[in-house]
Amino acid sequence: MSPSRDFDGLLAALAERLQTLPDKPDETPAATLRALWHRAAGQALSVELAQLTALPALDDAAAARLTDLTSQRIAGVPLAHLTERQHFMGLELLAGTGALIPRHETELLGHAALAILREYAAAQAQLTLIDVCTGSGNLALALAHHEPRARVFAADLSAEAVDLARRNTRHLGLDGRVELRVGDLLAPFDEARFHGAVDLLVCNPPYISSTKVATMPGEISDHEPRLAFDGGPLGVRILQRLIRESPRYLKPGGWLAFEVGHGQGPAVLKRLGAQRDFDRTDSVADAAGEIRVVLGRRASP
Numbered sequence: 576m577s578p579s580r581d582f583d584g585l586l587a588a589l590a591e592r593l594q595t596l597p598d599k600p601d602e603t604p605a606a607t608l609r610a611l612w613h614r615a616a617g618q619a620l621s622v623e624l625a626q627l628t629a630l631p632a633l634d635d636a637a638a639a640r641l642t643d644l645t646s647q648r649i650a651g652v653p654l655a656h657l658t659e660r661q662h663f664m665g666l667e668l669l670a671g672t673g674a675l676i677p678r679h680e681t682e683l684l685g686h687a688a689l690a691i692l693r694e695y696a697a698a699q700a701q702l703t704l705i706d707v708c709t710g711s712g713n714l715a716l717a718l719a720h721h722e723p724r725a726r727v728f729a730a731d732l733s734a735e736a737v738d739l740a741r742r743n744t745r746h747l748g749l750d751g752r753v754e755l756r757v758g759d760l761l762a763p764f765d766e767a768r769f770h771g772a773v774d775l776l777v778c779n780p781p782y783i784s785s786t787k788v789a790t791m792p793g794e795i796s797d798h799e800p801r802l803a804f805d806g807g808p809l810g811v812r813i814l815q816r817l818i819r820e821s822p823r824y825l826k827p828g829g830w831l832a833f834e835v836g837h838g839q840g841p842a843v844l845k846r847l848g849a850q851r852d853f854d855r856t857d858s859v860a861d862a863a864g865e866i867r868v869v870l871g872r873r874a875s876p
Contacts, residue, residue, distance in 0.1 A: 620658060693722060770824060
């Protein structure tokens with residue numbers, strides 16, 4: 576099957592029936608088809624990398640796989656689950672059903688955290704970072720990759736997510752600098768070595784209210800783990816715990832940085848600013864002006 580054979584027909588089917596989610600704007604029909612084409616040919620590429628790679632010829636068996644993959648995508652199976660790859664902060668990550676697929680909006684948190692790490696790195700030989708609700712390990716691994724002086728510890732309540740994060744750690748060759756644990760939020764790190772010793776604590780927590788889960792697109796609710804996005808009755812249960820529990824681990828001047836959902840930013844920022852444990856707060860907004868990242872600096876005793 577040449578790159579031109581049946582491309583138009585499959586593209587037309589995707590253009591007519593594909594429901595592209597707002598948080599995955601790069602997964603256009605044309606980009607989706609290229610990624611699936613590569614997967615049918617035996618190449619596991621993220622949708623971003625697929626756009627930069629020439630389409631190979633497909634034999635009859637591969638052409639049949641492409642038709643099947645296209646049908647699965649139209650039926651709502653996430654593209655990253657079909658390609659088994661997702662791009663995040665310049666890294667090609669393994670993707671699977673065990674953890675939330677990394678979103679590009681989370682790169683706002685990643686870049687804010689990286690800026691803090693680099694500021695610390697100018698004065699310290701080694702940095703300690705904790706990432707909770709790590710999922711596939713995307714934040715932990717991206718920060719470890721981009722700031723070699725950081726020693727990264729990450730955890731998730733889901734053993735399946737941590738398994739995927741471990742595979743990503745090996746995939747990226749970061750085994751020596753990233754340690755993964757299973758457990759509830761900060762509980763896996765409740766030991767003396769971490770108390771008051773952490774330079775940066777990051778988290779992309781579940782923040783969707785339980786009542787909204789049923790109204791979410793099937794591509795998310797039917798295929799990604801509910802544990803990764805259900806934030807409780809008001810969507811802020813984990814956020815509240817994070818603000819309450821993090822000061823025990825942060826060193827004076829250390830930072831807490833986490834993602835928030837649409838509409839949550841102003842209230843969460845106000846709540847964080849009211850805590851005596853923090854002497855400075857900050858935020859990062861998306862292109863629409865919506866606060867998506869909240870940050871707080873641990874006050875000195």
